[in-house]
């Protein structure tokens with residue numbers, strides 16, 4: 001029962017999880033299933049900690065790369081380390097593997113879960129303590145069949161959810177405008193955001209973003225490619241609606257440049273981009289210091305990664321725009337947690353039990369595994 005206990009095992013599962021529908025985004029589509037990597041660390045006393053990498057090949061990387069980063073390259077940084085040596089292990093992992101931010105997020109989540117369970121405190125307590133117990137939940141609308149999304153909106157509203165994010169820039173501009181006008185007309189009570197996921201070409205971005213800004217969504221996210229900082233800055237200057245950076249800002253290093261070059265009014269903070277909860281909290285602090293807002297984004301995750309995000313936002317006062325941890329409830333056919341990911345009245349409820357607060361169901365891991373380091 002001590003943070004000095006040694007970590008003696010690292011196990012992995014590569015899962016393929018069926019989803020309920022196709023989703024189109026500016027950088028690519030998702031259909032059929034999503035793949036995640038689950039990691040379990042075991043300490044010498046037998047206590048365990050869990051984490052998840054939720055890669056998307058067009059965004060952060062591939063599941064195969066995340067699996068190899070953890071299995072082969074980060075394993076030596078972890079085995080034999082003390083449960084409490086989170087910062088030291090993550091520094092070693094960072095030096096051993098470039099990029100692989102989703103694998104680093106999985107590792108740091110598992111370390112925090114294990115340390116939290118060992119110390120008897122929630123992960124948010126290890127990240128500096130709690131500033132909020134509930135986080136407003138946003139659900140993304142990305143179905144090529146808008147009728148299906150409208151049916152989803154009715155279900156979301158019945159569940160108390162008041163925020164939606166429309167994925168735009170895939171079909172033509174008229175489809176985006178039609179959907180936004182319809183949402184404004186029929187669901188004026190909703191907080192509507194727009195996310196292009198880098199979908200606009202430089203020549204079309206200014207006219208389209210200005211048009212969409214006329215409809216006054218709460219923010220417009222990442223209209224153009226991640227590396228087009230100068231164009232992001234020009235778009236920001238051209239509209240009154242806040243412009244958010246997502247793909248442009250992975251870690252604190254990108255945030256420094258985003259602030260210096262004035263590319264955004266806010267940032268989508270994701271542990272899968274930052275490389276773990278601690279660096280996500282750092283980005284949120286940098287945003288606040290620069291006078292920017294912050295949003296709790298995610299990738300295609302299970303409830304396990306959602307929990308890591310929820311504890312992160314619970315400890316990050318600057319993340320005031322809510323979160324989008326909807327996949328466990330509204331996108332996966334079945335989540336992997338042993339209990340439902342906690343959502344009440346349109347808010348994620350941050351667990352106050354030790355570690356992440358909820359364990360994965362190991363039978364589900366075995367059921368959905370494409371491969372694992374654990375013998376079947």
Ligand SMILES: [Mg+2]
Pocket residue numbers: 195197221222246247268297
């Ligand atoms: Mg985004």
